[in-house]
Amino acid sequence: MKITITCRHSDFSQKLQDHTATHVEGLERFGEHFENGEIVFDKEHGKVTCELILHRHAGEPFVANDSCDDGRTAIDNVVDKVKRQIIKYKETHSAKTRRHDEAAYRSNQSRNK
Numbered sequence: 001m002k003i004t005i006t007c008r009h010s011d012f013s014q015k016l017q018d019h020t021a022t023h024v025e026g027l028e029r030f031g032e033h034f035e036n037g038e039i040v041f042d043k044e045h046g047k048v049t050c051e052l053i054l055h056r057h058a059g060e061p062f063v064a065n066d067s068c069d070d071g072r073t074a075i076d077n078v079v080d081k082v083k084r085q086i087i088k089y090k091e092t093h094s095a096k097t098r099r100h101d102e103a104a105y106r107s108n109q110s111r112n113k
Contacts, residue, residue: 001028002036010043016071023079024052030086033057041071050074052082062086 003024005017024037038053051065052075064081068074 001025001034004036004038006038006040008040008042010041012041012071016041016075019072020075023075024054027054027079027082027086030083030090032086032090039075041074048074050078052078054082062089 001024003021005020020039024039028034032054033056035055035057037055038051040049040051042049042051047067047069048071049065049067050071052063054062056062062082062085064078064085066074066077066081068077
């Protein structure tokens with residue numbers, strides 16, 4: 001996955017950028033294959049705003065943003081938010097969930113007859 005890190009209105013340390021790249025690359029372990037990831041850091045009024053956009057091969061991208069006093073905390077929160085989005089997406093689109101929902105639907109239909 002290609003990762004692009006953009007820093008607006010301030011320079012962020014290379015250590016923070018390496019921390020960010022490591023955490024974002026770790027999201028691929030969920031089995032999703034992402035084309036690229038965009039991370040945008042912005043600093044306004046003493047707060048660090050972080051936005052993460054993960055583009056998938058097909059479908060809508062996963063997007064999350066957070067604002068904190070510290071850049072590390074902001075990226076950790078954003079990665080956690082995207083992680084939850086990926087898990088929720090996988091749960092709703094898995095074959096096991098669809099089979100279970102179909103069986104429950106059939107069971108409910110037979111009760112209503």
